[in-house]
Amino acid sequence: MKQKNIAIINYNLNNLFSVKNAITQLGFNSNITYDHKEILQSDGVILPGVGSFSQAMKQIKNFGLDNVIREVINEGKLFFGICLGFQLLFDSSDENGCSKGLSVLKGEVKHLSTFGKIRKIPHVGWNKINMNINDYTNNEINLSKFNNKYFYFVHSHAVQVINQKRLLTSTKIEDSIICSSVYKKRLIATQFHPEKSGIDGLNLLKDFFSQES
């Protein structure tokens, strides 16, 4: 069988090697790229990232990647967003006032201080994810085995669970609850870092990209 090609979207902000290392370990080919054609012709796409929401959006637009990202998601290509790459899919973020996102998903990204009394911000470390749906419509991938497992988080902003129709998992931070992952068609996006979450994280990526592309 031909090895799958995963495009890791590069918008020139940060170190993408840990994502690439994880994908390589799982036996997939990958390119770190901002080339539209490479992304459109890939078997699957990862939108990674840590750092500033507004800077990332600026770069994505500079490279003309916003339309490419919407296009691959709409056509049903396997698409995985990680951390900032999860947040960018929403309508906006309150970072630096207000920044517009890609609006692939409905919702706002807000600073953790707006979620109630969270003492330690950023939220850094291993936390559990709780499955919120049993009827995740994609039958090719069984996510229930990740329910209640620990994944690695590093972030200061998050998405509310209330009114979040695309909620896949939620996570408790002290007494507050955040949306830790979402799904849409053949997209999954996570606030946590599967590439840094040990065996469970690798298995999540492996199961996801092993689906028929």
Next chain:
Amino acid sequence: MTLAFRIIPKLDIKGSDLVKGINLEGLRVLGKPDDFAKYYYNEGADELIYQDVVASLYGRNGLKSIINKTAKEIFIPLTVGGGIRTIEDIKGILQCGADKVSINTAAHEKPHLISKAAEIFGSSTIVVSIEAIKQSNGKYIAFTDNGRNSTGREVIDWAQETVQLGAGEIILTIVDKEGTGKGTDIELINEVSKILKVPFIVHGGLGSINQILETSKINSVSGVALSSVLHYELVSKLRNNQPKDFEGNTQFLKSRKLFTSVQPTTIKKIKQKLNQNNILCR
């Protein structure tokens, strides 16, 4: 707390070898870091800390190739310290696959490095390492260069200052206890944990499961960095760990004689014990 309590093996590196000392001194070779890192990863380590123990002393940094290799095989956060002095140093270490850097000496020499680094890389990437030594007058003073040089700064003040500068995590080493297995300094840890709002990792002296449990019960301690207590257990298991390939002091590997109070154990056993006592672990 909803975050899991972190068990973090700390790998002290000299040249290409894993070493271990007592009170950060008298380094003895234990093996190759790669063997230890892989074993700990598979056993459920939540993170690894790599410390180039001579970098600060000799003003160099030779850890990159080890990190580069580790990052291809190990998929948990990696923190790297030792001899980091500039923004370029940090960038270089992160590009090798590290997730965080830990800084001590350079933070004292030029505190603005911390604020600048936090601004560029995000504060969650910047860990400040504090080496604490209790003075005869009862005060705890921050040291540099493996406890050799006093900065004159009190630990509590310095911890607060670095967080204000942008440190996203503090790792506190109790130098007098380090490598001894005689337990940590609960008094100081209590004091520091009260004032910190960033993750707080305790290191030095934790030589048994019960000492680790005691530390984990202190509110606001996010995790422990462990060396001897894990390494000495593993050394006895590793075959092919013959002294001949190593550069430094291999006396320990030849004699296998422990000179400390450490009661070696495994990550699995530690986590089991903590979970039994309602300390959340992964």
